[in-house]
């Protein structure tokens with residue numbers, strides 16, 4: 001319990017405790033930075049902050065997961081190249097101050113059970129948790145979307161990772177037993193109830209996403225280049241969100257095959273996501289599962305962000321009874337798969353997949369049967 005850690009380190013109880021969950025994306029992958037659609041859910045694994053105010057401008061922070069402490073001054077917030085785990089809080093604090101929110105010094109302990117570098121957005125949970133922590137501790141009354149954007153800005157501009165907005169959004173605004181359908185262009189969103197009788201099962205390949213950041217940047221640039229090519233044919237497009245499959249057919253001859261496939265993934269994934277929301281609402285889980293499967297194929301073949309381990313997990317999953325759909329989730333190149341499994345088959349599924357993975361690749365797979373949970377700004 002983080003409260004106990006806080007008590008041990010700082011010798012008094014915390015004033016506030018704030019929890020921000022990790023996430024799994026059901027469908028809509030690599031679409032957020034193309035102004036597209038996503039359908040993530042917050043999971044029942046989270047980062048928790050405990051803290052209390054200080055009378056000065058010092059922030060002392062202890063990481064339970066790294067078993068380490070550091071501190072900084074609110075008037076001079078710099079990136080820490082050694083204790084990189086503190087940069088999320090530093091970035092969030094710096095931008096809040098820069099935007100006119102006067103913070104006070106604080107003693108803080110944080111930690112949690114979102115696996116790191118597993119594609120379940122532990123970073124977004126740490127950022128959103130930091131913003132929600134300041135908001136609660138100091139009664140800043142921050143608007144939810146403001147918190148989401150600030151957390152993403154910390155990741156983009158302070159930590160230096162060029163992510164989209166999905167992860168911070170769902171960590172802040174997820175809802176128990178619901179997925180969240182988000183339009184990443186105008187940030188309108190709607191919670192979509194998840195059906196009883198099915199479970200979201202996450203399989204962790206155990207492979208850290210080594211290539212993830214550099215390849216992510218390559219994909220981002222390829223998407224921009226594809227938009228420029230399509231716009232050059234006279235079509236009014238600002239992002240791949242504005243492109244239809246028929247547009248892609250029409251420009252096929254004018255575009256490099258690789259760029260075309262990248263664009264094809266994004267354009268088709270947006271369509272799949274729109275359909276997935278419809279069929280989920282209508283209770284057609286079979287079709288939802290098919291769309292998940294197609295999403296995986298598209299990420300593997302067109303977008304080329306899967307890996308041998310992820311493909312193996314997906315293949316094993318699809319052989320199990322009670323599975324509706326299986327795909328890689330998150331940025332790719334390692335991390336996790338997400339599976340929609342009938343509730344009564346979930347236990348057997350978990351055992352069979354982890355056994356099969358061990359046999360096929362000699363690697364252990366951690367399996368999490370997840371419960372869709374409230375986001376940091378939704379929870380009491």
Ligand code: GLA
Nearest residue numbers: 029030163164165166330331
């Ligand atoms: C990472 C990024 C998100 C999103 C996904 C891919 O998780 O942080 O913004 O782009 O990859 O869908």
